[in-house]
Each structure stands twice: as C-alpha cells, then as structure tokens.
Amino acid sequence: MGTGSWVVAIGDELLSGHTADSNSHWLAQRLRETPYPVRRMVVIGDSAADITELVASADASGIDRVFLCGGLGPTPDDRTTAALAAALGLPLREDSPTLDRIRERIDRLHQAGRIASTEPNLGHRKMALIPAGALVLANPVGLAPPLALPLPTQGDPRWLLVLPGVPKELRAIVEQEIVPVFCQGPTAAVYAEQRYSGIPESQFFPVLTRLAEQYPEVRFGSYP
Numbered sequence: 001m002g003t004g005s006w007v008v009a010i011g012d013e014l015l016s017g018h019t020a021d022s023n024s025h026w027l028a029q030r031l032r033e034t035p036y037p038v039r040r041m042v043v044i045g046d047s048a049a050d051i052t053e054l055v056a057s058a059d060a061s062g063i064d065r066v067f068l069c070g071g072l073g074p075t076p077d078d079r080t081t082a083a084l085a086a087a088l089g090l091p092l093r094e095d096s097p098t099l100d101r102i103r104e105r106i107d108r109l110h111q112a113g114r115i116a117s118t119e120p121n122l123g124h125r126k127m128a129l130i131p132a133g134a135l136v137l138a139n140p141v142g143l144a145p146p147l148a149l150p151l152p153t154q155g156d157p158r159w160l161l162v163l164p165g166v167p168k169e170l171r172a173i174v175e176q177e178i179v180p181v182f183c184q185g186p187t188a189a190v191y192a193e194q195r196y197s198g199i200p201e202s203q204f205f206p207v208l209t210r211l212a213e214q215y216p217e218v219r220f221g222s223y224p
Helices: 022-031 048-061 080-088 096-111 122-127 167-182 201-214
Strands: 005-010 038-044 065-069 092-094 129-131 147-151 158-163
Touching: 005 022, 005 048, 022 038, 022 065, 022 167, 038 048, 048 065, 048 080, 080 092, 080 129, 080 147, 080 158, 096 122, 122 129, 129 147, 158 167
Parallel strands: 005 038, 005 065, 065 158
Antiparallel strands: 092 129, 147 158
16 A cells, blocks of 8 residues: 555544544644655444454555554453454563553552552553553553554564544654654655635636646645
8 A cells, every 4th residue: 555554543432423533633634744644544433343354454455554543441342452462363461561650650640639549450450451562652641551563564664553542642642652753754745735715616626637637646635
C-alpha cells in the first residue's frame, strides 16, 4: 500500500453514537504533517474477533504505521490488548515496570483523597498485562500503558501503535512519544490551501480537472 498510516478507533460507544470519535480526526490532522499521513480510518466495536481481523488486514496491507485507539482500560469491555496478543500469537505477561508506574499513580490518587486503597486491584493488574516483545511507552496523563509492536517487514520498520482512547491521553502520548520516535523521516506531505468566497463550487470543476491532468501525482480537492 505504500507509506502511510491506518487509524482504527475501537469502542462500542463509538458505534452506538454515545461518544464521538474525535481521536481519528485529530490523528489525521496531526499525521498529515509527518511522512505517514492517514490512508484509511476504521471504527470497530470492542470485539476480539473484529480487532483480530483488522490487525491481520493491516499487516497484510504492508502499511507502515497502524494506530489502534481505545480499549486499554481496566474494565472487562476493554479487550484490545488481549485481542492484539492473540492476533499476533504473543503471550501476555505482567510487566513489573508498568505495574510499578500504576502503583505510583495509585499512591498519588490516594494521597489526593480520590481512592481509598493504595493496592492495585484486578483492573489495574489487567492493564499491566503486556504482549511479549511490546515496547511500553510513557503515558504522561493517565494509567493505561501505550504500546509499540514491530510488524513483519523486509524493508523499513513497520509499527503497530496502541493508544488509550481518552483524547487528552492519546494526544499527549502522540506528541511526546509517537511523533518524535515513530513518525520521523526524510519527507512529509506538503499541503497548500487557497480560499475563495461567493463562488459556486461547480465553477471549480474545469480548473480542478485541468490541474489533476497536468499534475497526476498531486491530489486536488474542493472543500466547501
């Protein structure tokens, strides 16, 4: 498929309309400034079968970066990590550094009077289960550990990047952990924009047609 990214938003709340998928929109804007602009967006529910199918499809496509967003939390409906491990044939293991970071966060929440106990519960321990071989990235805002897993390649590195669905967490991780390390390269897409007012959109048809014929490697569009 060539250079670029897939963005997969995961959550039953997205499919039901309960929650708007702001993460995909933000990622598309952010990644277009890198060498890995978004080539495909998909929204799926918290289904292990759907997650497995999307991971296999993305792997087979040859795309360079795959972003899985959501489903890393402490509740039973958060199934992304376990489904991902199953899809890639990787065992889940409790990661001590991740559990230690969760403990530190719990201690701060306890000191602030927001929780009663300083001991990690089953939900916290669930978040510390990491697929073997995954890189655990920093989450400067929340508890859920973002992950980076290498995908098979015969050329440049390909990465599966797994992010929490909470927008403020996702954005902080992308800015601090993802873009500086996983989205660098020699070139990025170049965009140019011209604005017009008071002109019917249909009047741009001959101009855009001529430009597309003259510069077939460039994408042109009208966005009223």
